[in-house]
Amino acid sequence: MFLKDYFVTIYKSVGSLLKGMKVTGYYFTHPKEIQTQEYPDNRATLQMFDRFKGEVVMPHDENNEHRCTGCQACEIACPNGTIKIITKQELQPDGKKKKAIDTFVYHLELCTMCNMCVTACPSDAIKMAQTFEHSVYDKRQLKKVLNAPGSKLMEGVE
Amino acid sequence: MNASTIIFYLLAAIIVGGGLMAVTSRKIFRSAVYLLFSLIGIAGLYFYLDYEFIGAVQIVVYVGGIVVLIIFSIFLTQGSGEDMKKPALGRAVFSALAAAFGCALTMLYINEQGFTPNGKPALEPSAGNIGAQMLDTAEHGYILPFEVVSMLLLAAMIGCIVIAIKIKIPPHPILPEKDDINIAEINHEFAPEMEG
Amino acid sequence: MSLLGEPELTEEGEFVINIGPQHPSTHGVLHLKVWLDGETIKKIQPHLGYIHRSIEKMSESLSYRNFIYATSRMDYLSAHINNQACALTVEKGLQIEAPPRAQAIRILMAELTRLSSHQLWWGCTGLDLGAVTPFFYAFRERELIMEIMEETCGARLTQNYSVPGGVMYDVHPNFQNRVKDVMKQVKSRFREYEEALTGNVIFEQRTKGVGYLSAEDAISFGCTGPTARASGVSCDIRKWFPYDGYDKLQFDEIIMTGGDSYTRYMVRMEEMKQSVAIIEQLIDNIPEGDFQAKTKMVIKLPKGEFYQRVETARGELGVYIVSDGAASPYRIKYRSPNFSNLSALSHMATGAKIGDLVAIMATIDLVIPDVDR
């Protein structure tokens, strides 16, 4: 039956098209379903996940002390050469010389946020921060020194 | 000189200029476009004369139909983007003469006619009027030309279809029947290769 | 010189267009040289290499821990599965196995990745065929999975979560609840997907009978994944060469025999449901224990060759490592699914229209960085 097939085809096609229009029509009439996050406006309420890997930071406590011993494990673990640690010999009170960091250079522009440095660190000196707005006009600003000026190694961290 | 005269001469300039450009242009696609202007100008003239029906039909048939077809055939022509060769001098002279004589003949007849305005208002071309006259067999009926033209168009259409039918290219691979593929067999073939 | 460009009119009435490397539907920098007769495709020649980053060569100078991160950038939609493949290869070399908990987490992540990849593919298929709206519906669910990734792995796309011996850290405490919620929502949306695209008559017309690939051709072109399974080739690595405990799970390998774009589409749609089933089996049964096996600080593989294959969202990914006993691989080769699948494109699209080419490319689900690496 050619004619029957012809009309059945039309009937089914129109049906399927109307089904599709039902879906879009539903969302048109239900503005509550809108998913848009108005990003720069919701900055105040925007909560990043605590594990989000934004950039590498070195936490300092209130005495301006950090936990980095300058063992360079992170520098070795980094696949891209993002981290560069410059060490110095520091005179201890007991007269011995000890290795300590002079500058902890972190190239954010090279970093892929792979978290290898953080897992490699034996003394939990560095961690991932949840910041994510890294764009700057001058890329030299992306080269960061993580240890604060005048900071010292925390007591008891070997 | 009043506004209507100016409009008339403007339209006339478009028609004549378009026609001249269509003939003299070296690029075939541009010729088609100039022809389009000429035809639209004629339609404008009809509108200007309040013969809206004829004007609209002019646009439908000539602009929407014929020029589009011409453009299509230009698209299908090889090397249609090139400048055409200049015609031989003899041909050009002959064409110019033919055009001039045709023009003269028309002028002659127009001058003989003498055009006296009859003062009657233009016939209102309502849909009913048009339909009645088109299918009328009486003195001013158009049933015979109408039928003849439709026969002609039918013949042209059949001709087009015959020309357009090409030798069939092998069609897109048709889906095989489901039974054609034996999954187990294929897996059997595939399995040794996978063991690496 | 005609307006159309004479040099490319290689034959009467034949003309060549270049689709890409900048084109909306090549999903990346793929360049296809297409010979046309009117709108009918006579031949396609893919030109590759626009996004070649020499990941393989680069890996030769990195340690066995470090080279994994770069594989996230290959098939970026299956980033976790790529990482997993590399980790498994290294584990094979070290002759260790990840603890059961790590294996379960890896499978969960892999299936979530597959699900999100297929959702993106579903949206893009609609987009390529001209239906823009399904793209957004697909992204709504994908976003939820991305959030799971972000919460546990710390990154949405390039997770770098698998490490030799297990996973980098344990799952987030919220992980199980969140996954269960998301799976509930994803399952409820399948019906909407069907209404919006699958059942649509225009969509069916556009994909049915288009881009036919026979089982024999699929095998000889080396196609894998849904592309081959839609032609009736059983090639699911999860079934054939189970890794990370896939053999303990109940799921079906989706095989259909249509071989056309519509079947490829249906295979992926069904695979999404299978992924959900796998996740639901596993989510309440993550074994307790370590998430990482003990490995040495500097991994050195014994001399030899190691090969491991996994099933990514697009097919079989093989990682081949030649080790000379040093701390970094002597040679690495990835057998990427997209490269082989792309090679079948010309065969599938010959005789089709330009619009079909887009439909075929959409249903092969190409990721160009994986082709070029």
Next chain:
Amino acid sequence: MALFLTISFSSIATGIHTWLAGTMQNEMLVKITEMAIAGISLLLFLVPLCFFLGYMERKVAAFMQIRLGPNRVGPKGSLQIVADTIKLLLKEGLTPTASDKFLFNLAPMIVVVTSMLVMAPIAFAKDFQIWDLSIGVLYVSSVSSIAVIGILMAGWSSYNKYSLLGAMRSGAQIVSYELSVGLSLISIVILTGSLRMSDIVMSQENGWWIFKGHIPVLISFVIFVIASTAEINRAPFDLAEAEQELTAGFHTEYSGMKFAMFLLAEYINLFVVSAIGATLFLGGWMPFHIGHWEAFNHIMDFIPSSLWFFGKTFAIIFIIMQFRWTFPRLRVDQLLTLEWKYLLPISMVNVLFVTVMAIMGWHF
């Protein structure tokens, strides 16, 4: 407000004419001034209309796609389209070196002018019509057929293979779908017995044709909506621009103002086909009347006629927009299959039914 709406357009026009004729002695100058006034007022109507349609399209698309849509420029993003227009105006209008420059620059103008010309016989409200010519419907279908030449011209002169493919597609498409549009218009012409727009509107005084004409008119309305969506090159029939296949089809090479003209033409065309659909099938500016329910009809008359007209037009525009944001695009051969195997035969048979209905007087 009510007073303003009751002032008829013709009275305003006569007023302006007498005032102009009084101040200027020259008949020609009067005519030219009147033409300029008509043109400027049309433009003053069209540009905001296109702004609104552009805004509406974005918002409709956004809501269907669970997005918010433009919401930065102006209240609720309503000035976004103005900003975009300014951007397009300031952009460089590139002309490819190898293109046929004359035709390349002419094409967008032809497309825009054509779509504006079609506005002439549309009745926007009671007594509010630019040109009520006796063959209004025929005029609309004839003038709109010029647009295809603009598209062919654009595709040809761009010196781009994508453009050429797009132009070829749109040529085949528009020429085919014109038949279905014509036939569905004819079914109303048969019922009304007139091609004049005002007659068609007046004939729906006791009910719109879509209700009076039973199923055949409903079918021709559906066919009209489908075929005119194809006529104006909108998705799912946007093969001429087919972004995913031909990047932008016939206007791939256009930028800046010339591109904006194509955009303008698209929205004017969208409005025009919806307005014609509303006029022919939904009664134009005619309020919703039911047979002899005098009280009900009287209440309906209180709603200004322009509101009726624009309400109906925008309802059709919304449907066409929903098509665009719901369906996948057809392939070029399926497009022609749809026309020649489905729409055309059905509308031909349908015209037959309508004719029988008109002769027997079976409509209300």
